[in-house]
Amino acid sequence: MLAVEEKQPVETGEQVAPKSHQESSSDFSDGPIDPKAESRLVTKLDFIIFPTFFVIYMMSFLDRINISNARIQGMVADLDLTGNRFNVALFTYYISYILLEVPSNMVIKRFRPSLYLSTLMFCWGIINMCMGFVHSYSALIGLRFLLGIFEAGVLPGIIYVTSMYYKRHEYQKRMSFFFCSTVVAGAFGGLLAYAIAKLGGHHGFAAWRWIFIIEGAITSTLAIIAAFLIIDWPEQTKYLNAEEKELLRRRLAADVDDSCRMDVLNKTSFKMIMSDYKIWLGALVYMGVGVPGLSGTFFLPTILLEFNWKAQEAQVRTIPVYVVAGGTMLIGAWASDKLRHRFSFFVAGTSLVTIGYGMLLAQEGKSRDYKFGAVFLVFGGAYMVTPMALAWLQNNLSGHWKRAFGSSIQVTIGNIAGIIGSNIYLVNEAPTYVTGYSVSLAMMWLGMICATILAVLMWRDNKKRDAGERDDRLNLPEDVKNNLGDAYPTFRFTL
Known part of the structure; x- marks a missing residue:
């Protein structure tokens, strides 16, 4: 069931990406694209791709954060999670998660995504179930580390696969719909934990143990079904016929010049990837805006518990x-795709988060409703821009290898937010959590500053390309010129 690479010129030290829809030879007309046929294709892809990935990432996020629901249902006392032990259990997950994200995106290129992603899902579901049976702090830490190993490849893999099917300005609203899975996971996790709490004492298991056991079992069961539903690479997929695959190739070529490819990985292309300011700034943006959302998700039940x-x-x-x-996530996604613009929405999101944290830092003597209202502002602003950070970078990368490395590097560095977010809400600062709120606000502004720098640099680069100042790249040797990705002079960046 392996998707073996079609070309591997090992004697030159190069790796060639699997033959894609952009490379396929065409037996069909290159005339105008029928808008009705294109609309039917996009609708078909929407129904095939995103419902399955939505459920997969919803369960991934739920299994990652359900420890926060278990915490207030007796886990702390049963496992002696005194001091900062709960914080350590949270960030242990991110150690393995961060280390394996880039390698995972290199591996997924050699497998069918349907097999690879469903296998990861089944394994992390089993591990999540096992957490319901632990009796020691050390066992919990070990299982959290294993959970990070098997969840590491999910998000970068999904971003990589989905980016191969859509035009750049179709992608944001779909990515935000996909990221609503985290919202559903958070809301459903609270509702499910409320229901499961009533099982406390059944068969000798405490309520918090049932949270892990039931949710892990659901995940593993869904993984078996997902293996038959996940879409594979465009050239492999069983869901499209030859005519639809050709239409897909043509519509994506019309969005991004077919010359803007990077299908060969060699020293030159690897150097271009590693020196691309967009990837590193995009990663810092994702890390910065991710801290308010992730830290809030980890500690929201605890914060609300402190509201009495x-x-x-x-x-x-x-x-x-x-x-x-x-709601803010979907509205922001629709508007940013409509306007074909991203940066201003980071300004809006940062403003909401700043007001919210400002209210929480000045909460002394304020009512519970005041503090609860501030939480809405923080989550509304943070969740609006988190998926936008991912889509914005994918909008501005072109080529198989550029997107593979770009998405995995961004998610890898971005998930340092999980380590930061899991260690800033200190037990001895309850109920005001000054460090948690202050660091989250500072990280949000780090993301905003990096987004500003990124927008300015891309705007300047677009101006230079419009003026022909990048046309010298057209004189490069053919093998280099045809492997430039978004460095090709005709590519234009989305601001």
Whole structure:
């Protein structure tokens, strides 16, 4: 079931990407694209691709954060999670997760995504179930580390696969719809934890253990089904016939010049990837804006518990927060795709987050409703721009290898936000959590500053390309010129 590389010129030290829709020879007309046929194809892809990936990432996120629901259902006392032990359990996951994201995107190129991603999903579901049976802190740490190993390849893999099917300005709203899976996971996690809590004591298992056991079992079962539903690479997929594959190739070539390819990995292309400012700034943007969302997700039940609600009441009140976050995410995605513009939405998101944290840092003597309202602002602003950071970078990368490295590097560095977010809400600072709120606000502004630099540099580069100042690259040797990716002079960046 392996998707073996069609060309591997090892004698030259080069690696060639699997033959893609952009490379396929055409037996069809290169005339105008029928808009009705194109619309039918895009609708078909939407129904095939995103419902499955939505469920996969929803379960990935749920299995990552359900420890926060388990925390307020008795896990702390049972496993003696005193001091900063809970924080350590959170960030241990991110050690393996971060280390394996880039290697995973190199591996997925050699496999069918349907086989690779479903296998990862089945394994992490089993590991999540096992956490319901632990009796020691050390066992919990070990399983969190293993969970990170098997979840590492999910997000960069999904971003990579989906980016091969859509035009650049179709991608944001779809990516935001996909990221609503995290919102559903957060809301559903609170609702499910509320329901599962009633199982506490059944068969001798505490409520927090049932959270892991039931959610892990659901994940592993869905993984078996997903193996038959996940879409593979465009040249492999069973869902499209030859005519549809050719239409896909042509519509993507019309969006990005077919010359803007990077299908061969060699020393020259690797150097271009590693020196691309967009990848590194895009990664810092994702890391910065990710801290408010991730840290909030980890500690939202605990924060609401500090607002003097009981445990089950706090679980339920996470739901409207995630509903509002999903709303801002979808509205921002629709508007940014409509305007073909991203940067201004980072300004709007940062403004909402700044107001929210400002309110929380000045919460002394304020009512519970005041503090609860501030939480809505933080989540609304942070969740609006988190998926946008991913889509914005993918909009501005071209070529098989550029996208493979770009998405995995961005997610790898971006997920340092998980390590930061899991260590800033300190038990001894409850209920005000000054460090947590202050660091989250600072990281949001780091993301905003990097987004500003990124937008300015791309704007300047577009101006130079419009003036013909990059046309000297057309005189490069053919093998180099045909492997430039988004460095090809005809490519234009989305601001």
